[in-house]
Every structure is written in C-alpha cells, then in structure tokens.
Amino acid sequence: MLSAEYLMLNPDQTADIFGRIKQHSTADEVEVLFSGGKSALTRFANNIIHQNVAEENYVISVRTAFGGRTARSTTNKLDHESLKRVVQSSERLAKVQHPDPDLLPIPDPSGAGIFAREGLPTRHFAETAAITPVQRAETVKKIVSIAEKHKLTTAGIVSTSETVEGVFNSRGLADWHTQTSSEISITMLAPDSSGWQKANSPNVANLNAAALAEIAARKAFESASPREIPAGKYTVILEPAAVLDIVGFMFFDFGGLSILDQRSFLNNRVGSKLFGENINIWDDVAHPLQSGPPFDAEGVRRQKVQLVENGVIKRLVYARATAEKMKRSEHRDQVGPIAPTGHGFPLPNEVGEAPMNIVFGTSPQPISIDQMIASTERGVLVTRLWYIREVDPYEKILTGMTRDGTFYVEDGKVRHGVRNFRFNQSLIQMLSNVEAMGTPVRASGEESFDMVVPAMKIRDFNFTEVTKF
Amino acid sequence: MKHISSWALNIATQRGASYADARIADDRSRALSTKNGKVGGASDSESFGIGVRVIADGAWGFAASDDLSRAAVEATAARAVDIAKASSRVKQHDIKLAPEKPVAAEWTTPFQIDPFTTLVEQNIDLLLQIDSELRSVAGVTLAETNMNFRREEQWFSSSEGANIHQTKYTTGVGYAAYAFAGSEIQKRSYPNSYGGQWQNKGYELIGELKLLENARRVGEEAVALLKAEQCPEGVFNVILDGSQLGLQIHESVGHPIELDRVLGMEANFAGTSFLTFDKLRTLRYGSELVNVVADARQEHGPGLGTFAFDEEGVPAQCTPIITKGLFTGYLTSRETAHTIGMNRSGGTLRAEGWNRLPLIRMTNISILPGDKALRREQLIADTDGIYMETNKSWSIDDKRYNFQFSCEMGWELKNGKRTRMLKNPSYSGITTEFWNAMDAICSRDEWVVWGTPHCGKGQPQQVMGTGHGAAPARFRNIKVGSAYKGTI
Numbered sequence: 001m002l003s004a005e006y007l008m009l010n011p012d013q014t015a016d017i018f019g020r021i022k023q024h025s026t027a028d029e030v031e032v033l034f035s036g037g038k039s040a041l042t043r044f045a046n047n048i049i050h051q052n053v054a055e056e057n058y059v060i061s062v063r064t065a066f067g068g069r070t071a072r073s074t075t076n077k078l079d080h081e082s083l084k085r086v087v088q089s090s091e092r093l094a095k096v097q098h099p100d101p102d103l104l105p106i107p108d109p110s111g112a113g114i115f116a117r118e119g120l121p122t123r124h125f126a127e128t129a130a131i132t133p134v135q136r137a138e139t140v141k142k143i144v145s146i147a148e149k150h151k152l153t154t155a156g157i158v159s160t161s162e163t164v165e166g167v168f169n170s171r172g173l174a175d176w177h178t179q180t181s182s183e184i185s186i187t188m189l190a191p192d193s194s195g196w197q198k199a200n201s202p203n204v205a206n207l208n209a210a211a212l213a214e215i216a217a218r219k220a221f222e223s224a225s226p227r228e229i230p231a232g233k234y235t236v237i238l239e240p241a242a243v244l245d246i247v248g249f250m251f252f253d254f255g256g257l258s259i260l261d262q263r264s265f266l267n268n269r270v271g272s273k274l275f276g277e278n279i280n281i282w283d284d285v286a287h288p289l290q291s292g293p294p295f296d297a298e299g300v301r302r303q304k305v306q307l308v309e310n311g312v313i314k315r316l317v318y319a320r321a322t323a324e325k326m327k328r329s330e331h332r333d334q335v336g337p338i339a340p341t342g343h344g345f346p347l348p349n350e351v352g353e354a355p356m357n358i359v360f361g362t363s364p365q366p367i368s369i370d371q372m373i374a375s376t377e378r379g380v381l382v383t384r385l386w387y388i389r390e391v392d393p394y395e396k397i398l399t400g401m402t403r404d405g406t407f408y409v410e411d412g413k414v415r416h417g418v419r420n421f422r423f424n425q426s427l428i429q430m431l432s433n434v435e436a437m438g439t440p441v442r443a444s445g446e447e448s449f450d451m452v453v454p455a456m457k458i459r460d461f462n463f464t465e466v467t468k469f
Numbered sequence: 470m471k472h473i474s475s476w477a478l479n480i481a482t483q484r485g486a487s488y489a490d491a492r493i494a495d496d497r498s499r500a501l502s503t504k505n506g507k508v509g510g511a512s513d514s515e516s517f518g519i520g521v522r523v524i525a526d527g528a529w530g531f532a533a534s535d536d537l538s539r540a541a542v543e544a545t546a547a548r549a550v551d552i553a554k555a556s557s558r559v560k561q562h563d564i565k566l567a568p569e570k571p572v573a574a575e576w577t578t579p580f581q582i583d584p585f586t587t588l589v590e591q592n593i594d595l596l597l598q599i600d601s602e603l604r605s606v607a608g609v610t611l612a613e614t615n616m617n618f619r620r621e622e623q624w625f626s627s628s629e630g631a632n633i634h635q636t637k638y639t640t641g642v643g644y645a646a647y648a649f650a651g652s653e654i655q656k657r658s659y660p661n662s663y664g665g666q667w668q669n670k671g672y673e674l675i676g677e678l679k680l681l682e683n684a685r686r687v688g689e690e691a692v693a694l695l696k697a698e699q700c701p702e703g704v705f706n707v708i709l710d711g712s713q714l715g716l717q718i719h720e721s722v723g724h725p726i727e728l729d730r731v732l733g734m735e736a737n738f739a740g741t742s743f744l745t746f747d748k749l750r751t752l753r754y755g756s757e758l759v760n761v762v763a764d765a766r767q768e769h770g771p772g773l774g775t776f777a778f779d780e781e782g783v784p785a786q787c788t789p790i791i792t793k794g795l796f797t798g799y800l801t802s803r804e805t806a807h808t809i810g811m812n813r814s815g816g817t818l819r820a821e822g823w824n825r826l827p828l829i830r831m832t833n834i835s836i837l838p839g840d841k842a843l844r845r846e847q848l849i850a851d852t853d854g855i856y857m858e859t860n861k862s863w864s865i866d867d868k869r870y871n872f873q874f875s876c877e878m879g880w881e882l883k884n885g886k887r888t889r890m891l892k893n894p895s896y897s898g899i900t901t902e903f904w905n906a907m908d909a910i911c912s913r914d915e916w917v918v919w920g921t922p923h924c925g926k927g928q929p930q931q932v933m934g935t936g937h938g939a940a941p942a943r944f945r946n947i948k949v950g951s952a953y954k955g956t957i
Contacts, residue, residue: 042556043928045734049556053531053929054548055824057518074514076535086515093511096590100507133530133555140559155736157928185928187737194736233955261504262610262649350502350509350613386740389862391875391952392893393654399873399952401866403740422864422871422897424952446738462955465897467871468743 008037009058009164011176017060017078018168024087027064027094029106031169033297033346035059036076039161042136047144047153049137063347064090065106068099070348104321109173110301120286120294128180128204129162136160139209143186146213152220154213156186160204167299177293180204183444186212187404188220192469193417195219196384196404198241200444202291219383219405223417228466229408231421235379235435236461237372237409240443240453242402245385247358248448249398250427254283254307255343256322257352259331265396265428266313270335273312275431280361281308283317283343289442289452290357295342302342307355311432319344319353358451363437372436372457374412380421380463381407381414388447396427400447401467421463433459470634474626476539477521477546482628484550486523488566490627491546492780493519493537494823498619499585503596505612506604511589518823521549527563528556533824566803567814569783571631576777578638579767580671584618587672592616595675596644599684603646606688608695611647615664616675617922623823631782639773639934640674641667641922644684646691655694655892657877659687661712662860667920667934668771690878693890700879700894702950706854707896708943710845711911713876714836715919715937716860721900722754722761723834723935725869726790727926728799730829732808739926740867743900744796749809752796755904758839761791763800765816765832770918772936774819774832781827783816790834794905800829821931828927835938838916845915845941850885852943857894862952865900873897875952895952903944911940 018032036058043051061074064087071093075086136158147154159182166176183200184207196219197212238246250265258264266274285294285302294302298320306314318326320340327338343353373381383405391397402420409415438455474491481489496516502509519542520533530553534545596614603612619639626632643665645658660666660678668674709717725742729735744752765774765785776785781803788798801815820827849856857876865872879894880887898906918938925932 039929040552041929043737044559045736046561046732047559048561049528049559050734051531051826051928052529052552052556053533053826054552055533056545057516057533057535057824059516061514071511071513073512076516076518086513089513093513093589096588097508097511097593102507133552134558137555137558144559153733153736155733157737159929185737189733189736196737261647263647263654267649267654348508348510348512350504386867387864389864391862391895392956393656394649394652395956397953397956399862399864401864401871403867420866420871422866422873424873424954424956426956429956464951464954465871465873467866467868468899469866469868469870 008162009034014166014168015174021062021083021087022170024084025064025091027066027091029065029170031063031106033061034164034166037161037163040133041157041159042140043157044140045155047147049140052133060086061346062086062090064094065103066094068101068103069094069097070103072346072348102321102325104324106169106171107173107298107300107320108171121288123179123202123291125180125203128160128182128202131160131204142209143213146210146217147188150217150221152217153189154186157183159183165293167295167297169299173299175295175299179291182207184209184212186216188216190220190224193220193223193226194404195223198444200450223405223407226417226419228419231463231465233460233462235376235457235459237369237376237379237381238456238458239369239383240441240455241445242382242385243453243456244443244451245388245445245447246398247427249388249390250396251358252354254316254355255351255353256316256318256326259316259335260325260329263393265394270313270316274428275308275311276434277311278363278434278437279308279311279431282306282359283355283357284359285357287359287452290359291450292357296344297346298344300340300342300344305341305355317341317343317353317355322352356449360440360453362440366439366454367436368438369455372455373409373414376409377411379409380418381409391424397424398427399424419469420467422465422467423462424464425462430458430461435459470624471626471632473519473537473542474624476542477519478626478628480543480546481521481523481550484547486525486550488524488628489521490625490781491519491521492823493624495622496822500617501592501596502615503600506597506600508593516822519545520823521546522826523549523553524564525550525553526557528553528560529564530556531826564804567806567812569803569814571627571629571782573632574777575634577636578669580638582672584640584672585620599644599680602681602684603644603688606685606692608648608692609646609688610649614644615642617641625780625782627782633778633782635777637669637776638671639667640670640672641665641920642675642678642680646688648691648695650695653695655691657687657691658859659683661919662877664922667773667922668918669773669775670771694878694892697890697892700855700891700950702954704946705949706852706943706945707947707949708848708852708854708856708941710858710941711915711917711939712919713857713860713874714939714942716863716921717874718761718834718836718937718939719921719935720863720865721869721872722790723831726799727829728801728805728808731799732805738928743868743870746809748796750795750797753794753905754791754796754901755794756907757794758907758910759791759794759904760837761834762837763788763790763817763832763834769833770938772833772918773920773922773934774936779816779818780820781818783814786816788815800831802829819933821933825931828931830926830933831924831935833918833936833938835918836910838913838940839910841912843909843911845911848909848911848941848943849882852882854882855891855894855949856880856882870899872900873952893953896947896949897951898948906944906946907942908945910942915940
C-alpha cells in the first residue's frame with residue numbers, strides 16, 4: 001500500500017468505517033473525524049539533499065456522548081479490534097465525567113451534501129499528488145544551481161502532500177474534503193548574511209522555485225557586511241511573510257470563548273476602533289488564495305466573517321457551544337452578532353474556536369514594496385520575523401527578531417544590510433500605524449498559519465535591541 | 470516485532486541499501502484537563518507504525534507507514550531506498566556513519582505506578598479540586614488544569630544487527646490562574662508554566678508536587694500581580710528560579726550546541742549557531758561556576774531526555790558541554806561526530822515518533838548544582854536586585870546570541886529581603902555575556918530536573934521533550950525591563 005499503489009481513503013470507505021464504529025458504540029451520539037493521507041518532504045542544506053522523507057498515515061478520532069458527557073479517543077489502526085477499542089476508550093472516558101449542561105447534541109446535517117462546495121475553488125490537483133522523489137530532487141538541483149551561480153550556500157525544503165479530512169456523525173452528517181499541498185522554502189547563505197523566500201499552494205504549478213531562489217539569493221548578497229544601526233523606533237516595510245507571522249498572534253483572540261474566558265485582548269473592546277481606518281480583515285475559506293476544508297470539526301459550514309471593518313472590531317467567530325454560552329452571558333450585548341460560524345475545533349477542547357482562513361482587505365490604493373521604499377526617508381525593510389512570543393496579552397505586545405534579509409532604507413533607496421533587531425511591539429499600535437499596504441497575497445511563514453496578507457509600511461515600529469549579526 | 474523489522478531490513482538491503490534501520494513504535498497518550506470547574510478535555514490517543522531509514526547510493530532516504538502488513542512494510546522499505554537514490558542526485562559525498570557496536574537490549578523507564586492504570590475519575594476529581602481552590606480566590610477569572618500521560622514503546626533494529634526494545638513513560642501535570650481587570654491580564658502557574666512539570670516517571674510524580682497545597686497561593690499571586698508595581702527598566706542583579714533557569718539553558722545552551730545547527734543543516738528553519746568549531750575548547754562560555762552536561766543516562770534523573778539508547782542504537786551518555794565555564798562539547802550523531810574529530814556518536818539522535826526521521830536533539834541539558842550548600846532563601850538574603858520566577862515568554866535569535874525572557878512574577882530584593890512584588894519582569898542579553906555574569910548557584914537541595922515537553926525542530930516539524938536540571942542562580946548586572954520599553 002504505497003507509492004503508485006497507495007490508495008487515498010474515499011468517502012465510501014469512510015462511511016463504511018463509520019458504520020462499523022457505530023455498531024461498536026453504546027453511546028447516545030457518535031462523531032468521527034477522519035484525517036491523513038500521504039506526504040513527502042525533501043530537505044536540503046549545504047547544497048545537498050540531507051534529509052528526504054515520506055509518510056502514509058490515517059487518523060480516526062471518535063467522540064462519544066452520553067447525556068452531557070463527552071470524550072475523544074484517537075487511533076491510526078483501522079482493523080476491527082482497534083476500531084472497537086477506540087470506541088470503548090472514548091466511552092470509558094466519557095462515562096466517568098459529571099454531566100455538563102452546556103454540552104450540545106451533535107449537529108444535524110447541514111443539508112449541503114457531502115460533495116457540495118458552494119463555490120469553493122478546487123484544492124486537489126492530480127499533478128501535485130503525483131510528484132515523485134526524483135521530481136523533488138530535480139527542483140532542489142535547480143535551486144542549488146542558482147546558489148552555486150551566486151557563490152552561495154542554500155538550505156530549504158520542497159514538499160508535497162495529498163490529504164483528506166472528513167466528519168461523520170450519528171445524526172447523518174457527513175462531509176469530506178480532499179486537497180493537495182505543495183511548498184518551497186529557500187534560505188540562501190553568504191558568509192555574513194542570508195536571504196529567504198517561501199511559498200505554498202494547493203497546486204505545485206503555482207510555485208516557481210527558480211524565481212524564489214533568485215530573490216533569496218539577491219537578498220543574501222545585498223545584505224552582505226551588515227552594519228549595526230541603533231535600536232529605536234523606525235518606519236518599517238514588512239514583507240507579507242513578516243506581516244503574517246506577527247499578526248497571526250492575535251486571531252485566537254477573535255474566538256468567542258476567549259472573550260468568555262476573559263483572556264482575549266478584545267475583552268471589552270469588540271465594537272471599538274482599535275486599529276487604523278485602513279485595516280479590514282475577513283475570515284473566508286472560499287477565497288481563491290485560501291486553503292482547507294469548508295467545514296469545522298463538528299461539520300458546521302464555515303461562514304465568511306468580517307472580523308475588522310475600517311479598524312473597528314466587528315465580529316467574533318463561534319463554535320456552536322460558544323455561541324449558546326455567549327447568548328446567555330453578560331457580554332452578549334457587547335460582542336456583535338452571535339451565531340455559530342463554523343470555526344470550532346475538535347470537541348472537547350478548552351480553546352473553542354478561531355478564524356484560520358484570514359484574508360486582509362485590499363487598500364484602495366495598493367502600492368508595491370518598491371514604491372514603499374521609494375517613499376521612505378529613513379526606515380528598515382524586513383524580509384522575515386522569527387521567534388515571536390507574547391509579552392503582554394492585553395496590550396498585545398509581542399517580541400521577536402528580524403531574520404534573513406534586513407535592510408536600511410534612506411532617501412527612497414535600500415542602502416545596505418543591517419544587523420538583526422529585536423522588537424517589542426504592540427500589535428494594536430502597529431495596526432494603527434499602517435501608512436501603506438500592498439496587494440494581499442497568499443503568504444507563508446514559520447510562526448503563524450498561512451494567510452492572505454499585504455506588505456505593510458508602518459511608522460514607529462519599536463526595535464529595542466540589536467544582535468551580533 | 471523483530472520479524473516485521475526483518476521484512477523491512479531485508480528488502481532495503483536487497484534493493485541496494487548499504488545501511489538500514491527500522492523503528493516500530495506504539496505510542497499511547499492520555500490528556501485530561503479542566504477549565505473553570507468543568508472538564509475541558511478528556512482524550513486518549515494511540516499511534517502505531519514503522520519508519521525505515523536507509524543509506525543507498527551514499528544518501529539518506531526515509532519512509533514511514535501506519536500499515537504493518539508484510540506487503541506494506543516491504544513496500545515502505547523499497548520506497549525509502551527509492552527516496553535515498555533520489556537524494557543521491559544532489560550530493561557531494563557519501564554518508565558515513567561513526568562505528569557503533571550493535572546490541573540487543575531491553576529497557577523501561579523506572580516507575581512506581583503505571584499512570585494508565587489509575588482511575589480517570591479520580592484524576593479528574595483531583596484537577597477539579599485544584600480548579601475549585603484556584604477559583605476560591607476573589608479576582609481569579611480563569612482557572613485551567615492539565616494532566617498528561619504518555620507511553621512510548623519502540624523496537625529498533627538495524628542492518629548491523631542491533632535489536633533494542635525500549636519503553637518510556639512520561640507524566641505531566643500543572644495548572645494556572647488568570648486574573649483580568651481593567652486593561653490587564655495576569656497569570657500564575659504551578660509547578661511551571663505551559664503545562665506544569667513533566668518527567669519520565671509514573672503517576673508518582675502527581676503525588677510529589679503538592680499540587681492542591683499550592684493552589685490557593687497561586688490564585689492569590691495572580692490577583693496580587695494586578696496591583697503590583699511594574700518591573701523597572703535598568704541594570705540589576707537578577708536571581709532566576711530553577712524552572713526559568715532550565716528554559717534559559719534550553720534556549721541559550723541546548724540549541725546552540727546541536728551539531729546539525731552548527732553544520733547548517735537547520736539553516737532554513739530552526740537556524741544555525743554561534744558555536745562555530747573554532748570555539749570548541751577555546752570559548753569562555755560562562756563563569757567558573759558554570760558546569761553544564763548533556764546527560765541521557767538514567768542516573769542523571771527522570772528528565773524527558775532520559776533513555777537507554779538513542780534512535781540509532783547508541784547508548785545514553787554524559788557529555789561535558791561547559792566545564793568550569795569553558796565550552797567543551799556538542800550534541801552529535803553517527804553521521805556528524807566525525808566533523809569534530811570524534812570517532813563515536815554522543816547518542817543524541819531522537820525522533821518524535823515512528824513517522825519522523827531522527828534528528829540531533831537535546832537530551833537532559835543540565836547545569837550542575839553548586840558545591841557549597843546554598844538554599845534559595847540564603848541566596849535571596851545575600852542579594853540586592855530582582856528575583857524572577859516562572860517563565861511567561863521566551864525568544865532568541867536564530868544563531869542564539871540575543872535573548873529576551875519574561876517571567877510571571879518578580880520581587881524586588883533589598884538588604885536581603887523581598888520588599889515588593891513586581892509585575893511583568895523581563896530580562897535580556899547576549900548568551901555568553903549572560904552566562905559569564907553568573908556568580909552564584911544553589912546546591913543540590915534546590916536542584917530539579919525540569920521538563921520542556923514541546924521543543925520544536927525539523928521539517929516536517931517534530932516536537933520533543935527535553936530535560937533540564939537546574940537550581941536557582943544569580944547573575945550580576947543584567948539588563949531588565951526592555952520588553953516594555955517604548956511600548957506603552
């Protein structure tokens with residue numbers, strides 16, 4: 001069962017497995033999540049392939065419920081005895097709990113049908129699913145040849161996958177999503193500088209390894225011999241990956257449960273103008289540059305939700321149970337519309353929900369990064385941010401480092417590479433200080449999930465220290 | 470399982486592999502949690518499969534499958550060889566492994582109580598009691614608890630003849646109280662933040678930690694922080710508690726000594742290291758009091774990096790990393806040991822599970838306690854400065870020079886006394902400058918092996934548990950408070 005012979009799990013097989021699980025269960029209700037498939041990743045460093053892996057794995061996760069009590073058990077074994085055991089394990093964990101009056105019955109079918117996609121773009125591409133180890137190696141060879149042409153050393157990955165996600169429940173809900181994914185990440189290293197680029201797409205044809213390699217290489221040699229400039233407040237131009245990695249730290253706070261738990265920076269702030277007039281943010285799984293299934297972990301259809309409108313915190317997202325709790329809470333009149341939006345995580349959980357298909361609005365007058373540079377008297381161009389962590393949860397102060405291509409900009413031109421900075425920056429202040437934005441693109445980083453975000457020119461970005469390279 | 474591994478090893482060698490190993494792993498875990506008086510999560514999970522690693526045509530290949538039928542295992546091994554041959558299209562030299570005598574061995578984490586035999590209802594009741602105690606404090610707005618168990622059984626076989634069967638048990642437990650008021654959220658955790666304390670132990674860990682006894686204090690401290698004064702900005706003498714020092718070791722010693730980082734193998738993701746080869750046995754990493762080891766042996770303690778053999782069959786070892794302040798060693802593997810002139814691996818190749826390629830990972834990277842008897846309260850009594858406890862945030866650059874840590878709670882120390890509680894304490898610096906500023910460390914009475922259960926590295930990313938023995942220590946003239954500089 002692999003390579004050419006490896007067969008992806010399909011909805012009919014899954015329905016059969018779900019039927020067997022139901023037969024084993026004595027619970028009032030049963031919900032099963034299916035996930036997995038095949039994935040492969042070719043990793044290179046020092047201009048050679050040094051790691052090269054492939055995996056095939058399916059995971060079945062069973063949630064049972066008995067009158068207000070629920071628990072989950074997960075296995076990757078599909079044989080009869082394992083399915084029976086995973087059901088029994090889930091039931092054992094559920095039965096020993098005290099009933100929770102807030103636990104909702106599992107949802108009814110949406111009526112959308114298992115293959116309904118409601119305008120969702122195709123996210124499965126046969127060419128991507130069929131990529132071989134030799135093809136990945138040839139892509140790496142192309143990247144290495146560009147590194148060698150520029151007398152640089154390169155490191156990175158080329159990966160592809162084909163995966164499924166499904167949810168079935170004992171009320172007849174059944175939904176299914178199949179998709180492919182491809183990703184290229186490239187670091188180019190010079191003796192005292194580096195450059196980086198990363199891209200991913202459901203369709204490998206959308207990735208241009210050579211173009212990414214050339215940009216990463218240019219960043220590496222243009223930032224050579226970095227100079228130290230003092231820490232302080234600078235106008236910064238954050239490329240989309242840098243924007244993505246820092247703003248990603250706020251979206252879990254847009255889940256309704258984080259307000260009910262009083263751990264969100266949006267406590268008492270929904271409806272307030274928190275960011276600049278030019279900030280508009282949606283969660284939109286159907287956006288052509290987005291990815292992922294159109295349903296959440298209970299099978300509720302994901303809705304398009306405008307989270308921020310002209311800087312005002314407009315709406316939160318909700319799992320079903322959170323919406324019910326919010327309607328009864330003291331916050332209900334201060335949080336905007338309350339309804340399940342299809343953003344729930346697998347139950348039971350402590351986090352509730354979060355928007356995971358973020359799309360930033362396009363500025364009426366988007367400008368390119370080159371135009372941002374040209375309009376900057378004195379500033380810093382940032383390729384990528386790294387090791388971002390939260391310092392203050394309510395002011396949303398984040399710390400982190402710049403990495404792999406940080407440049408000093410003066411009088412409208414990139415002058416030279418600079419030593420990397422540590423920042424301590426409030427996201428609220430940052431999104432209030434956006435002077436210009438580019439056209440949103442699908443960006444990929446390392447600290448946050450992929451999003452559709454623009455490059456941003458931001459005033460008074462707070463660099464507090466400089467490192468040694 | 471030996472027969473299953475033999476299917477993989479036979480096919481791999483028949484297809485041209487010059488080396489092959491197979492790891493079959495059966496991984497089982499349980500996670501229980503509560504939030505504000507209710508069960509937050511109750512889940513069991515298991516994962517079973519085989520990973521086959523080969524060298525063919527002088528290059529690496531790895532394939533993994535959840536299907537352990539003979540046909541699937543043989544196909545997985547063949548696939549690993551195909552992948553290795555594809556790797557060889559972009560190589561400069563053949564992979565060579567440091568020699569290692571193959572052994573047949575069995576080992577299990579020493580434990581008193583198998584956590585999976587304990588009653589779930591009793592465990593939930595304990596968590597709910599803690600939760601109730603936390604919320605009995607007026608002003609606590611959120612209480613969270615967690616209890617986690619893991620059992621990893623693994624069968625390792627190699628084409629060189631190794632056959633090693635290991636079973637590791639891990640227990641973790643912790644809780645946190647949050648207080649929100651006005652425009653501020655404060656938090657206190659016990660015994661550590663981000664999931665508490667984790668060790669390679671059985672259920673006995675739960676009883677050792679005095680969980681219920683500390684809950685009310687933790688709740689009260691969370692609320693008190695709302696009214697505490699902001700930690701000042703400036704240069705101060707700083708005492709770090711053992712758990713924070715453990716994370717400081719993890720980030721500013723443990724990661725930079727990983728030889729794969731030094732060699733550039735992690736340059737695209739985790740980063741590289743400032744510890745270039747010229748620094749080995751020449752760099753003054755810290756003061757004379759700084760002695761750090763990488764010790765995976767059972768006698769070091771129940772750290773998350775304790776085992777009998779690593780994931781390529783190399784026995785657990787103790788490697789001196791910093792000796793009286795001098796940098797003396799790296800974490801190595803069979804592939805990389807030769808690059809620093811070693812003829813044997815230090816035994817630090819570890820994998821998250823059957824479906825992940827083993828990488829160089831921290832084992833137990835621990836600072837040794839001071840020789841002279843010194844308790845924490847004695848150290849505080851001898852210090853004017855700031856005492857910081859329990860990590861709140863952590864960040865370090867990709868070569869591991871510049872770091873910044875925040876802690877949950879601080880205390881101003883004057884004339885040897887805690888004079889006022891400080892909120893939002895943070896400190897920052899450059900790794901070697903910081904370790905050279907250490908002028909006192911408590912003795913073994915205060916030394917604890919802390920668990921860091923969620924260390925990320927590799928592509929695809931792997932999460933690994935590491936151990937860090939540490940005791941409270943003092944650092945002179947440290948930059949404090951820049952986390953809030955210019956932000957509000």
